[in-house]
Amino acid sequence: MSESPLVLVHRPPNLNFMDELLSRNYRILNTHTSSDPLPVFLSRQASSVRAFVNIALLKIDADLLSHLPSLQLIVCTSVGTNHVDLAECKRRGIAVTNAGEAFSEDVADFAVGLLISVLRRIPAADRYVRSGNWAKFGNFQLGIKLSGKRVGILGLGSIGSLIAKRLEPFGCIISYNSTCQKQRIPYLYYLDVLSLAANNDVIVLSCALNDQTRHIVNREVMEALGKNGVIINVGRGGLIDEKEMVKCLVDGVIGGAGLDVFEKEPGVPVELFGLDNVVLSPHAAMVTPGSLDNIAQLALANLKALFADQPLISPVRLD
Amino acid sequence: MSESPLVLVHRPPNLNFMDELLSRNYRILNTHTSSDPLPVFLSRQASSVRAFVNIALLKIDADLLSHLPSLQLIVCTSVGTNHVDLAECKRRGIAVTNAGEAFSEDVADFAVGLLISVLRRIPAADRYVRSGNWAKFGNFQLGIKLSGKRVGILGLGSIGSLIAKRLEPFGCIISYNSTCQKQRIPYLYYLDVLSLAANNDVIVLSCALNDQTRHIVNREVMEALGKNGVIINVGRGGLIDEKEMVKCLVDGVIGGAGLDVFEKEPGVPVELFGLDNVVLSPHAAMVTPGSLDNIAQLALANLKALFADQPLISPVRLD
Numbered sequence: 348m349s350e351s352p353l354v355l356v357h358r359p360p361n362l363n364f365m366d367e368l369l370s371r372n373y374r375i376l377n378t379h380t381s382s383d384p385l386p387v388f389l390s391r392q393a394s395s396v397r398a399f400v401n402i403a404l405l406k407i408d409a410d411l412l413s414h415l416p417s418l419q420l421i422v423c424t425s426v427g428t429n430h431v432d433l434a435e436c437k438r439r440g441i442a443v444t445n446a447g448e449a450f451s452e453d454v455a456d457f458a459v460g461l462l463i464s465v466l467r468r469i470p471a472a473d474r475y476v477r478s479g480n481w482a483k484f485g486n487f488q489l490g491i492k493l494s495g496k497r498v499g500i501l502g503l504g505s506i507g508s509l510i511a512k513r514l515e516p517f518g519c520i521i522s523y524n525s526t527c528q529k530q531r532i533p534y535l536y537y538l539d540v541l542s543l544a545a546n547n548d549v550i551v552l553s554c555a556l557n558d559q560t561r562h563i564v565n566r567e568v569m570e571a572l573g574k575n576g577v578i579i580n581v582g583r584g585g586l587i588d589e590k591e592m593v594k595c596l597v598d599g600v601i602g603g604a605g606l607d608v609f610e611k612e613p614g615v616p617v618e619l620f621g622l623d624n625v626v627l628s629p630h631a632a633m634v635t636p637g638s639l640d641n642i643a644q645l646a647l648a649n650l651k652a653l654f655a656d657q658p659l660i661s662p663v664r665l666d
Numbered sequence: 667m668s669e670s671p672l673v674l675v676h677r678p679p680n681l682n683f684m685d686e687l688l689s690r691n692y693r694i695l696n697t698h699t700s701s702d703p704l705p706v707f708l709s710r711q712a713s714s715v716r717a718f719v720n721i722a723l724l725k726i727d728a729d730l731l732s733h734l735p736s737l738q739l740i741v742c743t744s745v746g747t748n749h750v751d752l753a754e755c756k757r758r759g760i761a762v763t764n765a766g767e768a769f770s771e772d773v774a775d776f777a778v779g780l781l782i783s784v785l786r787r788i789p790a791a792d793r794y795v796r797s798g799n800w801a802k803f804g805n806f807q808l809g810i811k812l813s814g815k816r817v818g819i820l821g822l823g824s825i826g827s828l829i830a831k832r833l834e835p836f837g838c839i840i841s842y843n844s845t846c847q848k849q850r851i852p853y854l855y856y857l858d859v860l861s862l863a864a865n866n867d868v869i870v871l872s873c874a875l876n877d878q879t880r881h882i883v884n885r886e887v888m889e890a891l892g893k894n895g896v897i898i899n900v901g902r903g904g905l906i907d908e909k910e911m912v913k914c915l916v917d918g919v920i921g922g923a924g925l926d927v928f929e930k931e932p933g934v935p936v937e938l939f940g941l942d943n944v945v946l947s948p949h950a951a952m953v954t955p956g957s958l959d960n961i962a963q964l965a966l967a968n969l970k971a972l973f974a975d976q977p978l979i980s981p982v983r984l985d
Binding site for chain 2: 362615628
């Protein structure tokens with residue numbers, strides 16, 4: 348019997364949820380077991396690696412790929428693949444899979460949680476009570492009503508659709524902008540993000556980050572959203588011009604924001620730390636045990652498909 | 667033309683949202699304008715008061731009512747009327763109205779917000795980022811998945827029904843306990859709160875506080891809910907045996923809680939301030955400008971109905 352395929356795994360030290368499942372089926376090469384710089388480690392040990400499971404968002408560029416001459420597949424445990432050089436993968440004939448819909452529910456739940464938290468000021472309320480200020484000063488500042496709000500969703504894919512579905516019974520009026528208008532969707536479609544922002548009280552970002560969408564929410568879009576407008580970002584930090592967003596939040600150009608993602612994670616602009624109209628979260632929208640289990644099963648299914656020469660389960664288009 | 671009726675108003679100093687609307691229509695006697703103790707103030711000035719608008723939760727007992735010999739109506743701006751001696755009102759022939767459904771949507775929105783905040787640890791995440799710990803320590807603790815959770819609602823009235831409707835698209839499985847089983851409701855009915863807690867992951871309290879429901883969530887109920895169980899309370903603090911709840915949260919008998927109400931507001935047990943699995947809020951579930959406007963309009967409509975000898979809009983049953 349031939350030796351089982353060699354699979355490279357890159358993960359944060361504490362995210363070991365896939366280790367057992369993978370090592371039961373494959374020989375595993377784990378980057379974090381070595382103190383060598385990654386290129387050195389790879390050039391020494393990774394020449395026969397056939398698949399690469401990237402848990403976290405390690406940047407995979409042409410240079411890194413050059414150390415993996417036998418690579419056939421990159422398994423991303425994220426939905427977005429902006430950290431992978433897809434053009435180089437295409438040129439090399441390396442397939443890429445993503446998380447598909449493995450954590451769409453959790454991200455949609457979290458987006459709604461962020462939205463209610465911003466409008467109704469839940470973390471600020473929690474701080475107010477914990478600091479003893481309720482007993483000292485009495486009534487807390489008014490929140491903003493969610494029911495009836497116009498919510499524009501940027502990117503009506505798997506996650507965006509679940510967010511829309513969840514917000515309907517709150518009496519929210521949903522509209523969207525997406526790469527193209529969807530068939531059989533009852534929500535109003537806006538041709539661009541500027542008109543989406545101008546015609547809504549809230550915009551929710553749940554689209555992919557790429558050259559077309561980088562800084563798609565710029566100063567002009569935020570001015571169109573207006574002083575009572577709220578941004579919820581569960582996509583990628585780079586979708587927003589973060590420097591301008593900080594100014595807009597500080598100066599009251601927009602009303603508030605719920606942010607799970609940032610341009611330079613884990614870096615967060617310190618100006619946000621003192622604001623009560625923002626809710627900050629450490630890129631945690633997809634992280635529950637349920638989602639991690641889904642991701643592990645999906646990664647394994649993709650690997651099995653590769654080595655059985657079957658169609659991949661959640662392939663990413665490379666054009 | 668006869669003088670317009672005298673209406674007594676009791677409100678916190680900062681909650682002046684109804685002043686203009688009321689004084690446009692009636693002569694107003696405002697308790698907080700006097701430094702006299704309330705009984706003294708009332709016995710001196712309130713003998714011709716025909717209606718009493720109680721903004722906030724001032725306890726109205728037989729003694730206080732004895733200073734209001736001409737009183738015909740108490741307008742409560744809350745849904746719950748546990749702070750009013752309804753038996754004495756009945757004996758005296760004083761009608762009572764409540765907030766009806768004026769802020770049901772806001773309370774339901776807030777209850778869902780609290781639930782997501784507890785499960786997905788949103789205020790804890792916000793603290794983690796603001797303290798700089800994300801950049802220092804990396805990954806944040808896993809949250810708990812909402813989708814698919816079994817949610818038992820105690821009190822399926824106006825607010826409870828809206829909470830159920832909002833949780834359906836999250837894939838939650840809804841059941842309830844109420845004073846009686848509802849017709850044409852698809853949710854499973856449990857005969858008592860103990861079986862509701864034993865068969866659910868989450869219980870949401872949205873029922874009235876009265877002699878039957880005081881401390882309805884006791885130690886036994888919390889043990890039945892279990893170590894992963896979560897309590898959301900947007901009803902009244904007295905629905906829970908708070909002392910036991912604190913022990914259950916500290917000892918891990920239950921998993922977490924989202925609490926907008928407490929037994930001795932604005933007092934909150936200090937043991938809760940250090941816990942990451944609770945979210946605390948200063949009785950703010952109903953407080954948005956939208957709800958306040960609804961409440962003001964409803965109060966005025968009830969007053970107009972009284973003085974025009976028409977049926978009241980949101981009467982409370984006095985038996």
